[in-house]
Amino acid sequence: MGDFIAYVIPNSKYAKLVKEYPLSVPAFGSGGKTSEWRLEKPVIDNSKCIKCLICWIDCPEATIVRNDDDSVAVNYDYCKGCGICAKECPANAISMEKEG
Numbered sequence: 001m002g003d004f005i006a007y008v009i010p011n012s013k014y015a016k017l018v019k020e021y022p023l024s025v026p027a028f029g030s031g032g033k034t035s036e037w038r039l040e041k042p043v044i045d046n047s048k049c050i051k052c053l054i055c056w057i058d059c060p061e062a063t064i065v066r067n068d069d070d071s072v073a074v075n076y077d078y079c080k081g082c083g084i085c086a087k088e089c090p091a092n093a094i095s096m097e098k099e100g
């Protein structure tokens with residue numbers, strides 16, 4: 001299992017760790033892009049974002065992208081639209097919008 005995850009995320013900080021300990025980490029799904037069935041998507045208002053990174057930490061799919069300046073974005077290929085990031089954002093900077 002560890003070797004599998006290290007293969008999926010070869011250059012991540014987890015790659016060495018998972019070879020030493022039996023940990024699992026969020027990884028992009030092997031079942032295809034979730035954007036194909038997502039009903040709602042999170043939209044980030046960067047003018048409200050305070051760069052607390054709670055969304056980046058709490059996203060269960062690891063699809064919040066952290067930029068070098070700690071601003072955040074969404075990887076819409078793999079976001080499943082669960083809304084956790086919008087619920088947890090303390091600045092109300094993320095809104096869920098219907099797809100299509």
Ligand code: SF4
Binds near residue numbers: 086
């Ligand atoms: S809606 Fe869910 S999967 Fe998508 S970025 Fe937010 S927490 Fe992650």
Ligand code: SF4
Binds near residue numbers: 049052072090091
């Ligand atoms: S939780 Fe909200 S305020 Fe914090 S980094 Fe994410 S979008 Fe910005």
